[in-house]
Amino acid sequence: MTLYYSLLYYKWDMTDTGEIIITFESEDHRFSYEQFGLTFESTDEEVIQAIAPQMKELDESFDLEQEWEEGNWTVRRAENSQTVFIFPKSTQG
Numbered sequence: 001m002t003l004y005y006s007l008l009y010y011k012w013d014m015t016d017t018g019e020i021i022i023t024f025e026s027e028d029h030r031f032s033y034e035q036f037g038l039t040f041e042s043t044d045e046e047v048i049q050a051i052a053p054q055m056k057e058l059d060e061s062f063d064l065e066q067e068w069e070e071g072n073w074t075v076r077r078a079e080n081s082q083t084v085f086i087f088p089k090s091t092q093g
Contacts, residue, residue, distance in 0.1 A: 018082030022051060024058065040082045044075040047084055 018040055020031040033039055036050035052064040067073045067088075076085045 020047065020051065020084045020086065022055065022086040023088070024055060024062070029055075029058070040077070040084065047075060047086070048073075051086065 018033060020033065020036075020038070022029050022031070031051065031054065033042075036047075036054075038047060038050055042050075048065055048068045055062055055064045064073065064086075068075075072089055073086060074089050076087075077083070078085065
């Protein structure tokens, strides 16, 4: 029984966690930290600057850096999964 729990913990502990998820035009786009040379500890600004060119490829008219600077987008982090979420702020009204 102990061996089973040890193996289960080992498998859980080795699960690949952590990614960057950006919601754009109602779709989630997932990226690994390694793609951009980032880590979970990277600053919000570093994440935005790294992801912006990739998002520009999806839509040439979309400038993530400018949208973020204007306060239209937000970055949130989930400690337990080591995931960074980027999404538009909801509009007031």
